[in-house]
Amino acid sequence: MPTKAKIRLYERSEHCISRSQISDNALKVLYKLKKEGYDAYLVGGCVRDLLLGREPKDFDVATNADPDEVRKIFRNCRLIGRRFRLAHVHFGKEVIEVATFRGNGDVQDEKQMLNKEGRLLRDNVYGTIEEDVWRRDFTVNALYYNIKDYSVVDYVGGMEDHKAGTIRLIGDPETRFREDPVRMLRAVRFAVKLGFNMHPDCQAAIHANAPLLDSIPPARLYDEVLKLFMVGYAVQTFEMLRHYGLFQVLFPATERSLAVEQDGFPKLFLIKALQNSDNRITEGKTVTAYFLLSAFLWEPVQTLVRNLLSQGVPEFMAYQDAANEVVSRQLKLTAMPRFITTAMREVWSLQPKFNARVGSKPNRLLSHPRFRAAYDFLLLRAETGGADPELAEWWTKYQNANENEQRKMTQPGRNNQKKSGFKRNLRRSSQNRPKATES
CATH class of the missing domain: 1.10.3090.10 (cca-adding enzyme, domain 2)
Structure with a gap:
């Protein structure tokens, strides 16, 4: 998987994200990490939704501080996860998720992280932001909002796909779906929720790999079913899941x-x-x-x-x-x-x-x-x-x-x-x- 990308920096004047739209608690986490000398970015769905003018459900932070370092900075922090350790910073009912940049590791380590079907089993390898972007699923979910200068950093053409309304996998779709077949369900969910179209390569890979969902634990698939059908887009989701052969697996x-x-x-x-x-x-x-x-x-x-x-x-x-x-x-x-x-x-x-x-x-x-x-x-x-x-x-x-x-x-x-x-x-x-x- 690539570890280098052509970076595109969108300065504050080139995007519509304002700090007034960001949760006060998320800003506290970002500024505190910055004050302690660490890099701190909003990343993922919250950046995607802010660019669409929507109110994000959650605010996720990415940083070069490892989980133990995050816990030392925030007394209201709890560490969770096995496959990939995360820091949850609690502010009453609101939780700000802080993830350390993920790395690729060496070739041997990467092979050990995959099962025989190519599914990712563990991911506790930390790295740089340039490596982290390749661990994310879709280009529109891989935009980083930098608290230092309020810019949006784009390594994979996510901003262009965002403007075009396209759901595109980062890297080879076949490989990414084998790493985690649930990404096929996420592709459908995002396409319906955002009103975006799937890139043809993504569509073809879903048709070919739908049976891989059989390898996912039933408890995780139940959680995904709730995300698919309990958020207000159930009819469109049902039709799209059937179209790609995913509903028959569920x-x-x-x-x-x-x-x-x-x-x-x-x-x-x-x-x-x-x-x-x-x-x-x-x-x-x-x-x-x-x-x-x-x-x-x-x-x-x-x-x-x-x-x-x-x-x-x-x-x-x-x-x-x-x-x-x-x-x-x-x-x-x-x-x-x-x-x-x-x-x-x-x-x-x-x-x-x-x-x-x-x-x-x-x-x-x-x-x-x-x-x-x-x-x-x-x-x-x-x-x-x-x-x-x-x-x-x-x-x-x-x-x-x-x-x-x-x-x-x-x-x-x-x-x-x-x-x-x-x-x-x-x-x-x-x-x-x-x-x-x-x-």
Whole structure:
């Protein structure tokens, strides 16, 4: 990997970054490091976002001070990490991450840092800023804001790519993706978030290397899934992940169900769920990971439920067994926490119970802790052809009715309910599209 680059210095008059846009705590860290005789730069996403006129979520600092030296300077500092040690300087709820410039080491050291697939296993080699730039992933994330003279230092043409709206890998894309396959997901995330286009070399390398994500620990992939889908760009992200063959690595059972869709189902259901999530984030409302993940895996669950029902398994057991099987398989890919999978199971298991509208059952369901999420899930199904709209309307009216009205609504004969209604709807919906088989 190259260790030298043609430097381009953008003076203060040539860029739009102002200290007034930078966190006061980040400035404290930068100035303190400078006062102690060290180099100090803002780097990464914060510089990229400042150049776009956006407010950065985090401010990251790069320096030639090693982690122990940073800890000596800041009493409110904690060191973290194994693969690469980082210093976290705490200011209440805000944390400024300080990273020492990474180096390349000698050839033997570099070979020892990679596994047989070429993935980077450890990176505790410190170096210079000229070496550090080659350890970063994309050119637009490798711009350094120097606190000494307020200039932006560019070693890899990041400023030009920034102006052109291009996501480009630093170095050979094949090699960089093999070092860390998660960079493929990051490429998609940045392209969608920033509204940038991927460089053709980057696109080709993703198509060729998507299966490498299988080597990433499931816990890390779960974290990446949250970053991809819980920030307000879920619909575009979903489409781009599918385009590059990455979604099928993360959610293979869901991708198989999409391969047999008919009349837009179940893709329409997923798109609606993603749109709702994006809308809530835009409106400043909270979103829950378990709801979106429930939507992702709903069709695989239903596929297994249909198979189990056809074998004579009782409905309750069919849903329980199907949920367990789908979740078990997905955990091997994205290690979801138990509280997430528990909530998902509850949302799924409550769906057939919405069909019970006589006697005390509706009131018991209304008092269930997960009722609201399950009801929203029912509305989503009704909007996209997966449930009877009349059923959703009934539950909307029921939960807003007073006690007397609720008693009248749940009297026998009031809603022409049949016990087999949910199973009938399930069979009817399956007739509208080819059956998928789980393998």
